[in-house]
Structure formats: structure tokens, C-alpha cells
Amino acid sequence: MRGRRPRSTHTTWFSIFLDTRCPCLVRGKGERMGLELVVQALKVQLALVVAMCAATGIHADEPVPGERIVLIGNGLAHRMQYFPHFETQLHRQFPNSGVVMRNLGRPGDTSGFRPHASRETPWAFPGAELFHPGKQHRGEGQFPSPDEWLSELQADTIFAFFGFNESFEGELGLANFRAELTAFVEHTLSRSYNGESPPRLILVSPTPFEDLSATRALPDGVRENERLSAYTDTIAAVATDMNVEFVDVFSPMLSRYEFAETPLTINGFSLTGEGYRALAAILRSAVYGEDPQAVNSGAGPLYDAVKDKNWHWLNDYGMLNDIHVYGRRVEPFGVENYPEEIIKIRQMTTLRDARIHELARGADAAPVNDEAQTLALSEIETNFNLPIEFLDVQRAIDRFELPEGFEIDLFASESEFPELRNPVQMSFDNRGRLWVAVAPSYPHWRPGDDKPDDKLLIFDDADRDGRADSVSVFADGLHLPFGFELASEGVYLAQQPNLVLLADDDGDGRADRREILLHGFDSHDSHHAISAFAADASGAIYMSEGVFLHSQVETPYGPQRGVDGGVWRFDPRTWRLERFIQTSFSNPWGFVFDEWDQPFVADASPGDNWWGLPLSVRTLHGGKTTKYAQFTT
Template sequence: MVKSLNNKTRVAIRILLVLLTGALTLQFTKLSLPALTLKKNAHIVLIGNNLGSRMMNYGSFETELQLRYPDLNLFIRNMCDGGNTPGFRPHASRVSPWAFPGAEKFQTELANPSDSQGFFETEDQWLTRLRADIIIAFFGYNESFSGPKGLENYKSELDAFIKHTLKQKYNGISSPQLVIVSPIAFEDLSDRFDLPNGKVENLNLSLYSEAMKQVAERNNVLFTDTYSATKKWFETSEKPLTIDGSQLTEEGYTRFATLLTDLIFGPSKPKTEVNRKLVQSAVLEKNWMWHNDFKIPNGVHAYGRRYDPFGPDNYPAEIAKLRELAQIRDTAIWMAANGKQMDLVAADKNTTPIPPVKTNYTPAPSENLEYLSGQEAISKFKMADGFKIDLFASELEFPDLAKPCQIGFDTKGRLWVATMPSYPHYKPGDQKPNDKLIILEDTDNDGKADKQTIFADGLHLPIGFEVTAEGVYLSQGTNFVLLKDTDGDGKADTKEILLSGFDDHDTHHNIHAFTADPSGAIYMGEGVFLHTSVETSYGPVRGTNGGFYRYNPRRKHLERTAQPYVPNPWGIAFDDWGQNFYAETSSPDVRWMMPVTVKSRYGDTTEVSRDLLQPEHRVRPTSGLEFVSSGHFPDNLQGDFLINNTIGFLGTKEHTLKDDGTGYISRHRQDLLVSTDKNFRPVDMEFAPDGSLYVADWHNLLEALWVSWGLNEVDEQLLQQLLKAKDYHARAAAVRVLR
């Protein structure tokens, strides 16, 4: 009978046999890669992109693991960062961005040198330091924007990463267990926001997820398909599970934590569900300490360009203490999983004290160390003819006003002030930073503030903000957030992390100088030495070494709108025609931005337009830029621009601006205000709705005392004088010496 089969039948049998063989192979593959088995004291490390990085903000995945395995004392760290790929993981203080040897061959534009400098440890060195037993890798989202054309290259990059990783013995004994996690699906929110509908995005994400599965199975590595599961969620959920189609909400991450834990370690129920809130709180506390280690704010002093000559004295002890604090919090998590709460204050007292750092600051004999009261300081101003200056608010009446860095007004005429007494960064062992965004009001119309509302506290270095109808956009380290007051009590009660991945490796260069353009989009400046990689619903946005971003709230769209060489762009302003200009504090320069708003290659900068300031009136540093458009100013001054100066010349200069062919030309008109008080530091200015000009005074004599600026001998007499000073600024500067 078999001999009588015709050719078509034989072909059909061959095809059937092939299909059956394939099915058996797939079944065998699944059986050969069961869920991972956890051992006591296992070290689990997450690496990869923004999907994993944002998990740090919610703690739901680690909480789920600790509740399911409360007796295993799991050690978990998150090394993910926005924009990372299997081979490309840049850092501002690491010369090479490559995660393993040969990774550069999979990149084209990203292989362009970005001028990163320093000795921050490599990915392999960190994984060895953490003694990784299990590595969970999140990749595929950024790469999917290369579409079908980039698929084979991505498969090769992922394959090379897997092979490299499996050859390592990070724990000193054996190769790590590796898990490859697919990207999630794209949620269609186009009926709510002006966002992509996800059709094209999901086609690419599906392609890349399937490719990841193939590469993982070929290397006998566990693959978890979160794309298919989340696609079903998004099709059936009654409310959005992402904020913009691509980034999960807090509820989305809660569901994702259960899904991921089931896929990697097998389905099971938490053994101590009753302790969930206690565990999650402990996890977030540990994550905060870990973030300050692995993504150390102001790390340029600890590892990068500013390391020499004072980094070796100032930072090793702080980093060591951070790691002690994180280790204590690991124990707190394990206790919480079993229903016990640790006394962190008592435990932290047993950590190694940070030795004092010396300063070599010695004041000149003629130097006045006295801080003047607000009214006394007013008497030191010399104003241009026809102008006067008054005191609106000071620290005497409002102690929370210490170290104002940006000001703005809302439509009610209230003055908003961002303050940051924690600048330049958190000192390990101290209480957590409590910087604030405050609102000052003049309720009796006497020209002075008499009411303060704390809109938000518990912040850390809020160096940029913009008040809008939908809420307040705010800079918070690596995150760009939106704060809302939903019940009308004047205080923020919701916080949404809109974008992550901004670099704060040099904290005073972090995104700042927020300014709305005529369309309502928000411009932000970013200083030199930083390497930012932000994942958006439109693809990754990367920037290096200074430049500007533009965020469109309606589209939830971020773009690198200009990347000129600009060390410190602490001022952005628009004239009456909507033309944008920026101040660059280090030179100092004021330039027209539009000619440099071109897309440059990663690591490159564009040419700059001409400097508008006359050489004899270029005084550094500058902070704050405004165009005159106010009935309080004479007609002939309308359209002039104002710029603050904070060292040397202490005041605000006014310059004309006129068309000059295809550009502009400027001339110094007058010094609008200047102070003989050596402590005057004008850092921002803003026109109020009534047309009056407000100037924020940082008012700090001894920035030079701060260890971050690298001075290393103590003048005991000066130090004691400052510690006993009535003014907060002086005491804060002195305390910095004692770090």
C-alpha cells in the first residue's frame, strides 16, 4: 500500500512529518526550559531598558518576589536605564559605551564618540560586584523603531550578548541564569490623546519579540513573552494601563509584576500577602539608596571629569556609606516579608561615619562675611534712572525660601518658587532631601507676600518647573514629572512620571530653565558632561554634552530640538515674534537658537550662531534671561532683553535687540540694577502678570566652601562664625564643610 502512494501523497506526508517534528521540537524546547528555581540568598539583577528602569519607581516586581519567597532573603538590584540595548549602554563617566567586546560592530551612529570621560565601572564589573546569579534582561523596544530592516542586526547583537553573558561567572562560581524579556505591546490611546494608534508600533514589536524568542531558544535561554500578554490586556482593559501607549502606569506595573514573576519563576501565590504594603515601602526605601549609588547624582565628581583633584578625598566614604545603608535596607525587606519592621534610624547609626572634609578657604581681610536682612540688602542696590526696587519676600518671613533657583507666575498672579537647600546632592546618612515648590501671595495688596503654600515637598533639586493648566511640570533628577492638585487645596496630590532617563550626573546641568513657547510646548536646557537617553512613544531621544529639549504636552512628544555646544544654558526666552534665544553662562553668551535647531548625530554638536553680547559687557556666570514686554517699562525699552550676572558684576544688564540681515545685533543699553552686597546672587527673573519684574536672589557667600567645589583646608575661625550665623545660607554652607 505504501508503494502505491503517489507523489502528492508522499509530499503531504513529508510536510506532515516536518510539522510534527517541529511541534515536537518546540514542545521539547519548552520542557527543557522550565521556570527558574530560586535558592536562598540568590542575587537577582535586572539589566536593560526603560521598561525595567521604571520598575524602580514602583517596587511592585521585587515586592511580589519577596512575598512569594519570604524565607529566601533575595538580593535584588536594578541596573536598567533608558535607551539601553544588549550592546550599547553609555555612561557619562565611562569612556566606552559597549557592554561587551565587539558590541560596537552592531551600531552605526551610536558608535560615534560622545566624549564621555571617567572610570565608572563597566556593566560586567558591576554584575561581578553584585555577584549576579540570575540576570533578567529587558530589550527590544528601542531597537524595534529600526523596523524590519534592523531585525537581523538586532538578532546578531542579542545573540552576541547572550553568548558573552553565559561565559561569565559573576558570582565567582557558575554562569548566571539568564532571562530574556520581550518588550510590552503598544496601547492605543489615540482616542484620548494625540498619540500614535500603535498599529505600526505593534507590527514591529511583534517582529522583534518573535526574533528574541528565536535567539533565546537557540541559546537555550529562558524567554518570557510579555508582548502577547500585554496586548490582550490593552484590548480588554476598561481604563488605560499606560500613560502614553508605551510606558506602564502604576497599576500596569502591578499587573506586570505578577505576570513577570509567573513567567520566570512559575505561578504561585504570595505566602505573606498581608505584608504587601510593609514590603513595598521597604523596597522603595532600598531602591532610593541604590539609585543614589548606581545612578549617583553629581557622580561627575565621584567618577568623571570633575574627579581630580578632590574626588578621592570627598566621595569614597560617601559611596561606601550608601552601600551600607542599602544593605541594611535589604535586611529590612526580609523582615517586612515576615511581618516585622526595622528601626532604620537605630540601624543607620551603626554605619561608618563619613570623615570631615577640609577646606582651604581663607577670606580676604576686606571681605564682609555678614549677611544682610532683606531690607538692608535693598539699600545696596543702584537702579537705572526711573526704576525702583522693593522687597517682596525673604527668608526672615518665609524660612522655606532658602536657595531659590527658579520662579514663575500662575494666572492668579501668585509667585511660585522652587527651592533646593539640598543642593548640590544628598549626603548619605542625612535625612532625605526636602526641597520644595512653594507659592507666595500678597493677599492684602500691599506689595509684600503675606501667605505661603507648600505645593510640593520631599523634592530633590527641582531646578526647572513650569506652571500650566494641566498641572506643574517639574525636573526631578532623571525624571520629568507632572504634579497635580486635584482637590483644589493648593497642594499637589498626584505625581506622574512622564519621562525617565535624563542624566543628572552633574546636578546643576540637569534639565532646567523650563520655559513655555507660544504654542504651550516646554523648552528645557541641559548642560555639558551629561548623556541622556529617554524612551518615548515615538522612539528613543538621546543627547550628549549640552543642548535643549522641547516637550509637547498634547502629543506627549519629546525632541532634542538643538544640540549646540553649550556648557550651562541657564536661560531660555522668546521674543514677541516667537523667536527663541538662550543664555550660556560659562562664556557668557546670548545666542539665537533657531539656526542651530537641526538634528545632529549622536555625540556631535552643531555650530552656534553669533554671540549677541558686546565683549565689554560679557560677565560670567549668567542665570536668567527675559525679554521686556511690560507697561511698567518705557516704550523705547520694549523688546530689549535682560540677563542676570552672579559673580563679579552682581546685577542685571539690559541689551537692545534689532534685526540685522539674516540675524540679530545687540548693544548694551544700561545696567538695570546692580548691588554692592557681595552676597547678592540673582539666579532667575520673571515678569508678573501686572508687568512688574521679579528677581530671585540665591544669596550665598560661600559656595566655595562646599566640598563639591573642591577646597580642602578649614579656616576654623571662619567656620565657627558661619556655624553661629543667624542666616540659614551661612549655616548651610558651613555644614557642607563638615561633611
């Protein structure tokens, strides 16, 4: 037993403000209290806390040794993995606690609807389907359910982040949201994920919408915050009714926005690194008490170690290409190699927990030695035994059948440029240089190997003889960059499950800033994930997506969801994302525009080619537009 803290049966946390810059906490009865009563209660509670701290030397809510904390919920939780200030601050505040934290957040998730392409059902608990009657799901496989993951992780404490996606249903959706959240709480408290007792459940409100409309084509946040405030109140009411803890981060983050020198979000709702630092301080002090030293959670050995642990955890819970691990393609080969790889990646993640604990205690922790301390993977015999013939240039050219007046020649090859391995997309810039994304890590990273090092290359034909003379690396350390689009502000690039912007701020020809813009593009089958990027005349970017996938992407205008094949359209100026095409595609790896800006889609598996406009009819969630005839017929 890890010394589990018994769940409170009579108290609820409320975040209040005595000063716009000073969030304080009161532990009070479920009823609402007027300001005077709150101040009086605060004085009493403060005296009790001071006396208790003086007697024990610890805060009342210090984590128990080895406490296992799990974050669940929407994109607010998911994005914390990339900016792990909360976990870092917790380790700084309680360096001897040995806390273990895992993140199960997924963009677009609600408390009841959590689809996954390798799972038969999208419902998080029995009865959740009653709250989302219009949602469709075509998952197939054995990916663990939310309950199974929480049991695997032996969750003692659960932070639940819900309300943002649901808020776009407005006032009409409040009753349904309250009923769904109540059912989730009831279900969660009926479980003993750690094998001993119900979890400590902490409901966390959504953050407010930041007004960036003065400089960007985004909403001003007025209506958004009216909705978010109403949903925050509903979460508080559920917490009161169900006697669980609640943290209001909406109110204090609204104050942080007001006094911040630079924006704390990139699009009104997705927090920056500094935004997550502020959120972490609010969340941590609300649950575990204030500690000024813990706020210093920026770059450093501890922060970097937490980030590295999160990278390995993401390659377990959110592994790319899991269709071969849990899904419909697990047979016949997935059952041979992936069970060992799952064991190994979890051992690697656990080793990184231990290193984090050493760094938190101030030890000079050595880098993890995965090779010596984790399972050695068995050799897997290849099932490919055919001869491979590489044609020389002239023999390859002789095999082409070209229309009259056309000719073809070799511009660059792997024999001249070893970096040119597994090219997946190319595009010319306005200087005549050829940009090529290469993915030697395909189909995905294997635990124990070096971290992926796919690249975005630039080939230059300086003497204009039709052959590349040199190559430079714009970005490395990538993983499966199956699509990219050049723009004045940088390069939009697929990094499953994210869309990122690579920017060369100092003009040296290499990306020195990587900003994660959108999360939630499904990576269930890695070669089906967003790819074949193309831009229309307005600058909007089209991203093709193949069959089997269940993407959920959060935007300033609400969550956007796709089931199976289709094409996304993203406008970087307004941050609008829409499902431009939703139809029966297998691998739509070709997307082009003609001189009238009409779109055409090539579906690689059947070799079909389609005019895009007739397929762009808006459908309900999971619906598919009917196809009638190819434009080539």
C-alpha cells in the same frame, strides 16, 4: 556557594495562550510547535510538575537561598524601581529565599550601547561598537562598566530587557538587532559574575504599545505593535539559538490591555503601577511558577520596604552629581569624602535587604537604624574660608544699575521666610502669585542625612503692596527641582533624572499626585541637569541642559538622545520630545521668548546670550550646531 542552579543546556521557555486571559508556560525544545503539540506537551509537563510539587512541596524553579538577581536593560526595567511589584511578589511567593534584587536598567540602553558620562566607553562588551557606528560618546571617568557592576553585585540570575528602543529601526534593523543581542548573550554566558559559574540569563520581550488614541494625541499602536512583535520573535529566536530562557510578555500584556478597566500605560508604553503589577505576575509566574497569594503586591509594609531599598540603591548606581565621584571632577576633593559615602550607602541598602527578608517572613521588622549600623562619615574640612556679607535691603538696592524708568524692590527674603533657601527658579501664575523652587539639598543628598526635602513654594501678595504676605508649600520632599512650568493640568517639574507632573486633584493648594512622565535626563553634573523651564505659545516646554551630560529619554516615537549642552522641547499633548538645540553650551540657565515667540538662551558660565532659532538645526547624534554671533552684539 549559594546552591547555584545549573544553566539549562537543552530547554527554552515560551509563553503561550490557551485562553486570552490565562497565560501558561511550556518547557519545550527549541523548535516551534503547533497548537496540538503544545497542548499535548503541556499535559505531560503539567503532570510532571504536579508530581514533582507533590513530592518536594516546592516549584521546580524556586530561587536558591540568597540568590542575587539583577535586572538590566532599558526603561521598562528602570521604571520597575518605582513600581516594585515584581520584587515584592517574589518575596511573597518565596518568603524564606533571602533573594537580593538590584536594578541596572537605564532608559535608552541597548544590549551593546550603554553610554555614561563618567565612563570612557559606551560599549557594554568588546565588539559592541560594530552595531552602532553612528553613536558618539564623550564620557570621561571611572564609572564601572556593565560587567564590573554585575561582578560587584555577584549576579546569579540576570533578567535582560531589550528590544523597545531597537524596534524603531523597523524591519531594516532586525538583522543588526539579532546580531547585537546574540553577541551580548555570548559575552554574558562567558562570564562568571558570582565568581563560580555563568549566570542564568533570561531574555524578556518588550511590552506592547497600548492604544490610547481615543482620548489622547498618541499613536494607536498598530504599527508600533507590528514592529514590537517582530522584535519579540527575534528575541525568541536568539534565545532558541543560544539555549537561554525567554519570557514573552508582549502577548499576555496585550491581552491585559484589552480587558483592563483603566489604561495600564501613561503614554502607550510606560506602564502605570497597575501595569507593573500585571507585568510582575506574568514575569514571576513564567519563571518561578504561579502563586495567587503573591499577586497581592500593592501598598503595604513589604512593598514600601522594597521601594525604600530601591531609593537607596538608585542613590548609589544612579547617584546625582556623580561627576565628583567617578567623573572629570573627582580631583581634588572627591577622593576624600566619596569613598566613605559609597561604603555607607551600600551598607544602608544591605540593611534594607535584611528588613525586606524579615517582613517577607512575617516578622514585625523595626525601621533600619542607619546611624548605629553603618559607617560614620569622617568630618571633611571646608575649602571655603572667605567672609560672607549679607546686605540689607537698601544697601543691596543701591548697588543696582537700572535703565531709566525702572525700579527694583524686595518681594521676599529668607530672613522673613526661612523656607526661601537656595531658590533656583521662579514664575508668576495667572493669580499674581509667585512660585519658587528651592533646593537646600544642593549639590545632592549625602548618605546618612535625612531624605531631601526641597520644596515648591507659593508666595502671595494679598494686599498688593509689592511684598509677599504669606507662603504655602505646594510640594515638599523634592530633590533638586531646578526647573518647573505651570500648566492647567499641574506643574511640570525636574526631578533628576526624571520629568514629573505634580497635580493638585482636590484643589487644596498642595500636590497630592506625582506622576513620573519621562526618565533618562542625565544627572551626572546636577547643576547642569534640565533646568530653566519655559513654555512657548503652543504649551510645549523647553528644558535647558548643560555640558558633559549624556541623556537618553524614551518616548512613544523612539529614544531621544543628547550629548553635552542643549535644549529639549517637550509637548505634553503628544508626548513628543526633541532636541531643539544641540550646541556648545556650558550652563544655559536662561531661556525666554519675546513677543513673536522667538527663543533666546543665556549661557551663564561665559555670560553669552544667543538667539535660539539659528541654533535649532537638527544634528546627528552627538553633533553640535555652530554658533556665529550673539544677539547682543
